[in-house]
Amino acid sequence: MKAAVLGSGLMGSVIGWDLARSDGVDEVVVADIDRERLDRVKRKSPGKKMSVEVLDIKDTRRVVSFLKRFDVTASALPHGIVHLSDIAAVEAGTKIVNIAFEDEQMELDAGARKSGALLVPGCGVAPGLGGILLAHALKEMGGGDEGHILVGGLPQKPVPPFGYRLVFSIVGLLREYIEDARVVREGKLVKVRPFSTVETYDFPQPIGRLEGFATDGLATLVYTMKGMKTLDEITLRWPGHAGKMNLLMESGYFSKEKVKAGGAEVSPLEVSHAVLGKKLAEGDPRDMTVMRVIAKGRGKSVVYDMVDRYDEENQVSSMGKTTAYTGSIVAQMVGSGRISGKGVVPPEVALQGKMVDALVSELGDRGVKISKGK
Numbered sequence: 001m002k003a004a005v006l007g008s009g010l011m012g013s014v015i016g017w018d019l020a021r022s023d024g025v026d027e028v029v030v031a032d033i034d035r036e037r038l039d040r041v042k043r044k045s046p047g048k049k050m051s052v053e054v055l056d057i058k059d060t061r062r063v064v065s066f067l068k069r070f071d072v073t074a075s076a077l078p079h080g081i082v083h084l085s086d087i088a089a090v091e092a093g094t095k096i097v098n099i100a101f102e103d104e105q106m107e108l109d110a111g112a113r114k115s116g117a118l119l120v121p122g123c124g125v126a127p128g129l130g131g132i133l134l135a136h137a138l139k140e141m142g143g144g145d146e147g148h149i150l151v152g153g154l155p156q157k158p159v160p161p162f163g164y165r166l167v168f169s170i171v172g173l174l175r176e177y178i179e180d181a182r183v184v185r186e187g188k189l190v191k192v193r194p195f196s197t198v199e200t201y202d203f204p205q206p207i208g209r210l211e212g213f214a215t216d217g218l219a220t221l222v223y224t225m226k227g228m229k230t231l232d233e234i235t236l237r238w239p240g241h242a243g244k245m246n247l248l249m250e251s252g253y254f255s256k257e258k259v260k261a262g263g264a265e266v267s268p269l270e271v272s273h274a275v276l277g278k279k280l281a282e283g284d285p286r287d288m289t290v291m292r293v294i295a296k297g298r299g300k301s302v303v304y305d306m307v308d309r310y311d312e313e314n315q316v317s318s319m320g321k322t323t324a325y326t327g328s329i330v331a332q333m334v335g336s337g338r339i340s341g342k343g344v345v346p347p348e349v350a351l352q353g354k355m356v357d358a359l360v361s362e363l364g365d366r367g368v369k370i371s372k373g374k
Contacts, residue, residue, distance in 0.1 A: 003335055028049050030053070060088055064092045072097065074331040075100070079175060085098070123327055125291065138295050156288050163238035165281070181194050181197070186229060285310070
C-alpha cells in the first residue's frame with residue numbers, strides 16, 4: 001500500500017510515523033509547505049519507507065496529481081485550508097481520510113460519487129472515534145435515543161493560570177470556544193453557547209473532578225443520528241479553565257472585528273492566537289486524553305471509557321496517539337480495501353460491527369486502551 005499524509009504538524013507527523021512502522025504499508029510520503037518541519041518528521045521516521053515532499057495545498061493542479069499516486073491519503077491539515085485537500089481528492093477520484101470535519105465536506109458527496117472518490121471526514125478521536133463507538137453501542141443495544149461523548153485532552157500536571165496545554169492548534173482550540181455548539185435536546189437540533197453549559201463530571205481517581213461544556217463536535221453525527229432525543233459532545237477541562245476563557249471572550253479578546261493598536265489594524269482574535277498560542281505551549285508536554293461515550297435507550301445503556309497518557313518511550317502525545325492512530329488505522333483500512341465505497345462516508349457509517357472491534361483492538365495494540373461497561 002502506498003499512502004500519503006497531508007500536513008506534518010502535531011497530528012500529521014504522528015500519522016506518518018505510524019504508517020511508516022505498519023507492516024501493510026510499503027511507502028509513505030508526508031507533504032507540507034514547511035521544509036523544516038518535514039525534515040524533523042523524516043529524522044524521526046523508522047526505516048526507509050518514508051519520504052517527504054514540499055507541497056502547497058493551494059496549488060490545486062499539483063495536489064490533484066500528487067494524490068493520484070497513492071492508494072490512500074490521510075489529511076491532517078488545519079481548518080482554513082483543509083477543504084482544499086477534500087476538493088482536490090474529489091477531483092482526483094482518490095481515497096482520503098480526514099481527521100478534521102467541516103460541514104462543507106458533506107456537500108462533496110455527489111461529486112465524489114461521480115469521480116469515484118471516497119472521503120471519510122472527521123476521523124480522529126473527536127470527531128471520529130467517539131462517534132464510531134456511540135453508533136456501535138446504539139446498534140448493539142437494538143437502538144436508543146440518548147448519546148453523550150465526553151472528551152478532553154488535558155495536561156497531566158496542570159499549571160496556572162489556565163490549567164491547559166495545547167495538544168493541537170490554537171486556531172482549532174479557540175474555534176471550539178467561540179462557535180455555538182449544535183446539540184440535540186428533546187429531539188430538536190439547537191445551538192448553545194459553549195460556556196453557558198458548564199457542568200462538573202466525576203471520574204475515578206487519580207483524575208477526579210473535571211468540568212465540561214458543550215462544543216460543536218458532533219460533526220457527521222448531526223447528519224447520521226437524526227432520530228435522537230438527546231445528543232451532545234462535551235469538552236472536558238480541569239476546573240476553572242472555562243471561566244477564565246469565558247472572561248477573555250466576553251471582554252472581546254476573541255473578536256474578529258479589527259481595532260486600531262499601535263498604528264496598525266488587527267483583530268483581537270489574531271492577537272489572542274499569537275499570545276495564547278505561546279502561553280498555552282508552555283509547561284510539561286506530558287498529556288492525557290479522557291473519553292467517556294454513553295449510549296442509552298430502551299432501558300439499556302452502554303458506556304465506553306478511555307484514559308490514555310503520553311507515550312514516554314516514543315515521545316508521542318496522548319492526543320497524537322488517540323487522534324493520529326485512529327486516522328492512520330482507518331486510512332490503512334481504506335487503502336487495503338477493507339473499507340470501500342464512493343462518496344462522502346462518515347466514520348460511524350464506514351466502520352460497523354467487526355470493523356469497530358478491529359479498530360479498538362488495533363488501538364489497544366498501540367497502547368490506547370478502551371473499556372466497555374454499562
